[in-house]
Amino acid sequence: MRLFFYYYPKDTNTPIYSLEIEDMEGVDEELIEAETDKLDNCLRSLWNEFIINKQEAWKSVNFTLDSTGSFEINYSYDALDEYGYTFYERVTIWKYERLGILPKDNNSSGVRLINEHIKRVSSNEE
Numbered sequence: 001m002r003l004f005f006y007y008y009p010k011d012t013n014t015p016i017y018s019l020e021i022e023d024m025e026g027v028d029e030e031l032i033e034a035e036t037d038k039l040d041n042c043l044r045s046l047w048n049e050f051i052i053n054k055q056e057a058w059k060s061v062n063f064t065l066d067s068t069g070s071f072e073i074n075y076s077y078d079a080l081d082e083y084g085y086t087f088y089e090r091v092t093i094w095k096y097e098r099l100g101i102l103p104k105d106n107n108s109s110g111v112r113l114i115n116e117h118i119k120r121v122s123s124n125e126e
Contacts, residue, residue, distance in 0.1 A: 015101075061074070096114050
């Protein structure tokens with residue numbers, strides 16, 4: 001299981017990637033790592049509960065939390081790795097689907113990846 005997340009700082013529409021937080025000025029790197037480990041452990045426990053209760057184990061989980069405390073959890077059973085996507089490619093697809101972020105360099109491989117994914121999803125929906 002690999003944990004990553006994005007968050008939107010107050011009063012901005014630009015998300016920040018979880019691994020960039022520890023590089024920000026005034027941030028305690030050890031605290032960030034400890035809290036991220038806690039989150040990872042919670043998600044692993046949740047995944048194990050699915051197994052214990054004989055429910056299908058999800059492939060990924062999207063947890064959205066806003067500043068008011070409202071949250072939404074969506075479980076995904078789409079195994080992008082089974083399509084041969086690397087971790088980086090799966091993150092690229094996730095960023096496109098969840099945040100509307102296209103590859104920064106707009107290189108042909110990133111655009112091609114998104115276009116192939118859109119085609120695959122569209123053909124599966126028919």
